[in-house]
Amino acid sequence: MNKLFKLAGAVVLAVGLTVPAQAQTTIFGPGDLTTGTYFDYMKTVYSRAGLPEITQIPLTSFDKEFELQPLAAESWSLSDDGLVWTFKMREGLVWSDGEPLKASDYVFALKRAATTGYDFAWYWDFAGGIKNWKAITEGTMDVSEMGVKALDDLTIEVTTSSPKPYLPGVVSLWYPVPEHVWNEYGDEWAVNVDTLVSSGPFTVESWEKSNNSMVMVKSETYTGPWQARVDRIDIDPDIGAPEVGLPAYLAGETDFTNLNAGQIPFVEQRFPENMRTNVVFALSYLSFDVDSAPFDNVDVRRALWYAIDRKEMTETVLKGLAIPGNSLLTPGYPGYNADIAAMAEFNPEKAREFMAKAGYPNGEGFPTVEIFYRDQGGYNGAITSPMLQYLQAEFKEILGIQMDIRVMPTSDWMDALLNKKNNLFLAPYEFDYLDPSNFFGIFYDGGRHSYNFDDYDALVAAADANPNWEERLDLYEQAEMIMIDQAMIVPLVHPITVALVSDALSGEGIEPNALGFTPLNRLSFYFYTHLDKN
Amino acid sequence: MIAYILRRLVSISVTFFIVSVLVFLMMHAIPGGPFDAQDMPLSEAVRDKLMARLGLDKPLHVQYLSYMAGVLQGDWGVPYQSPGETVIELLARAWPPSLILGGLGVLIGVPLGILLGMAAALKRNTWIDYLASAIATLGLTVPVFVISMLLILVFAVWLNWLPASGWGEPKRWILPIIAYAAIPLATYARYTRSAMLDSLNKPFVTVLRAKGLSERRIIFQHVLRNSAIPMVTVFLPMFIGTATGSIFVEAMFRVPGLGSYFVSSITTRDYPLEMALILMITLMFSGAYLISDILYAWLNPRIRIGGRE
Secondary structure, eight states: OHHHHHHHHHHHHHHHHHSOOOOOOEEEEEOSOSOOOBSOTTTOSTTBOSOGGGTSOOSEEEOTTOOEEESSEEEEEEOTTSOEEEEEEOTTOBOTTSOBOOHHHHHHHHHHHHHHOOTTHHHHHHTSOBTTHHHHHTTSSOGGGSSEEEEETTEEEEEBSSOOTTHHHHGGGOOOOOHHHHHHHGGGGGSSGGGOOOSSSEEEEEEETTTTEEEEEEOSSOOSSSOOOSSEEEEEGGGGSHHHHHHHHHTTSOSEEEOOTTTHHHHHHHOGGGEEEEEOSEEEEEEEOTTSTTTTSHHHHHHHHHTOOHHHHHHTTTTTTEEEOOSSSOTTSTTOOHHHHTTOOOOHHHHHHHHHHTTOGGGTTOOOEEEEEEEOOHHHHHHHHHHHHHHHHHIIIIIOOOEEEEEEEHHHHHHHHHTTSOSEEEEEEEOSSSSHHHHHHTTSTTSSSOOOOHHHHHHHHHHHHOOOHHHHHHHHHHHHHHHHHTTOEEEEEEEEEEEEEOTTEESGGGSOOTTSOOOGGGGHHHHHHSOEEO | OHHHHHHHHHHHHHHHHHHHHHHHHHHHHSSOOSSOOOSSOOOHHHHHHHHHHTTTTSOHHHHHHHHHHHHHTTOOOOOTTOTTSOHHHHHHHHHHHHHHHHHHHHHHHHHHHHHHHHHHHHTTTSHHHHHHHHHHHHHHHSOHHHHHHHHIIIIIIISOOSOSSOSSSGGGTHHHHHHHHHHHHHHHHHHHHHHHHHHHTSHHHHHHHHHTOOHHHIIIIIIHHHTHHHHHHHHHHHHHHHHTOOHHHHHHTTOOSSHHHHHHHHHTTOHHHHHHHHHHHHHHHHHHHHHHHHHHHHHOTTSOTTSOO
C-alpha cells in the first residue's frame, strides 16, 4: 500500500514538472467613465458602462493607421445609383453562448435604437443617412420602412436617402445586439454579468458597479479577425484620472496610464522611452451666435480670427497638451488640407483694423462678453482653463475686448449653445467617424451649430453625396474658404494626449503609427487585440 | 423622557417630509435632466421617449406623490445610473466599504485625537503642545487628497510596503483609513485641548486639588468628563459625515464606496438616488442629534431634557 502511494506520488510529481503551469497574462488599464448604465453601445453611447466596444464585433473597424478593415463584414458592394449597400458577413461567427451571429442581430440593433430612444440617434441620420431613419425616430413612420434589411442570415442591405460614399467607415460603430437574449430579458440583458453575451474577442467576467471597473477574458468562441492575444483585461476607470493613474503605474498596478500637464516633465525625464503621444482627431474652437450683436458683424468675428497666436499658445501655456489648430481638420485626418491650414494667420494689425471697421476702434464701445465653456475631464479639461486665460489676456491686449469666462456642466453648455442663451462659446469636438463630412457637418444647416450660411451648406451637401474623393476634397476646400472668409468659427488647437506605457507590454497596439502617433485605447478594438504582455 | 423622545420622533417625521418636498423641488429646478444633449443635439422625439421611460413626462406633483408612496412602502426606486439594481441594493453594495473605512477612520482618529489634545492641554506651552497643535492644524488644513497622495507616494511607491489602491484584502484598507482618520484626529485634538484647558481653569479644579485628590483622578474623573460635552456634540455628525464616504479618498484609493454617488447622482440627474441619499442623511442626522441630547443628560445631570420640570 505504502509503495503504491509512493508510486502515485512520483507520478503526480513527474506530471507536475513536465506540464508547465499556464501563465495567465492580464493587462491592467485605465477606463474612461466611472458612471454608466447599460453595457450596450446600441442602447446608449453617452452613458454606456465600461467598454462594450471590445466585446461586440462591428461590421468594420479602423487600424492604427486609420485604414478601414473588414471585421464582421467580409466584403461589401454598392448599387449603381450609390444608394443601396450590401454587406456580406463572415461565416462561422457566433455569440459566446453558442448561438450563431446573424445579420438580423445587426438589423435588430438599429431598429430598437430608432424606436426606443437612442442618445446617438443623430449619427444614423446625419452620418449614416439611413432611409426613413428620421421619420421613424420621430414616430411618424413605421419601423418596417427603415432602409436596413437582413436579406438572409449573412447579408445586410442598407439603403441611404442620398449617396453616402463613406458608409463603410460609418458602420464601424454598428454593433450587434443578441436578439435571442433580448427576447428573454429585454434591455436589462446588458446590466449584469450573468446575462451578458459577447460576439467579439472578449467576454465579461466581472463587473464592479460602483465605478464600472471590469475584468474581461479572451473569448473562447470568437472566430473573427483580430483575436485577443492576452488572457484577461482588467479595466478600472478610477485609474483613468492621471492623478490616480501615475501613482498606480509607479506601484505596478496598471500597465499604462494617461498623463496630465504636471506629470509630463517628470515622465519625460524618467521614462522617455515609455511615453506615447497622440494627436486626437479633435478641434477646440470659438463659436458664435451669428444672429445677435456683436458677433452678427462679420468684421468682429474676423478680428478674433486674426488675433490668435496659436504657435505661442501651444508652445507656452499648452506645451505638450495641444498643437496649433490651423484648420477644421487635424493633420492625418482624411481630407486634411495643408494649404488651408497655412492660411491661419496671427496678425494683430489686421485684427485691429477689422475691429475699427466694425465700429469699435481699440475696443471702444464694445460690450463686455462672456465665453461659456464646459467642465469636463480628459484632454479637454486639461487645456480649457489655461487656453481661456491666455485668450482673455490676448483679446484684451490686442483688441481691447473684455471677455469674462464662465464654466458649466456639459448639458447646460449644450443647452445654451442650442438655444442661443449666449453669444460666445469655447467648443470642443472629437470625430465620430473618419470622413471630412463629420467636421463639416456640425456647422451644416440644423447641425450642432444653428448656422445658416447658404453657400457653405450647398457645398457641404454636394461634397457629402459626391462619390469621387478628389471632387469631394475640392468642394470641402471651397466650403472651408467660406468658413474662413465669414469667420464662422475660430479654430484654436488640436489637443494631444500623452500616455505612459509599461515595458511589460508589446505589440502593434503600443507602437507609433506612420505619423508618429499612438492612438492606444482611443481605438479600443484594435488596441486591446494587438497587445502582448510578457 | 419617553414623552420627550416621542415628541422628537414626531418632529423628525415633519422634518423628513419638509426635506423631501424641498429636495424634490430643488432637484427638478436645476436645469436639464438625465437625458441632455451631449456632443450633438438630441431630437425632441428621442428625448420624449427617454423621459417617458422613467415617468418623467408626468406633472411634478404626480411624480412626487408616486415617489413618496413608494418610499413609504419601502420602494426607493431604481437608480437611473445603475438600472440593474434598486436604490436599496445600490446602498447595500456601496455603503459597506465606506462604512468600514470611514468608521474605522473615526474610531481610530478620535481616541488618538483625544490623547493628543489631552497631552497638549496638560503640557501647555511645551514642545508637546506645539507638536500636537501643529499636527492638528496640518490635519485640518492639508486637503485629504494631498494627504492621500503623500501616503501613496511614501508607503506604496517608495517603501513598497502597502498596495497603492484597490479594495479587498485588509492590507489595502490601511492607507485609506489613515487618510480618513486625519480629520477626526485633528478635530478632536483641538476640541479636547480647548475644552480641557477651559475645565482646568474652573474653580472646582482648585477645590479638588485643595481636597488633596490625586492629579490623575482630577483629570480622568472630573476634568475629562466635564470637557466631554463638546466632544459628544461633534462625534455623531462627524461619524455620519465620514462613514458615508469621501469622494476624494475613495477616488484616490479606488474604493468602491458611496462617496462618489453623492456627486454623480447630482451631475447625472439621478433623481431616485439623489433623493434617497439626502433623505437617508436627514434621518441619520436627526437620529444623531436625538442620541446626543440623551447623552448630554447622562453626562451632565444638570441638563434637563424636555424643558419642563
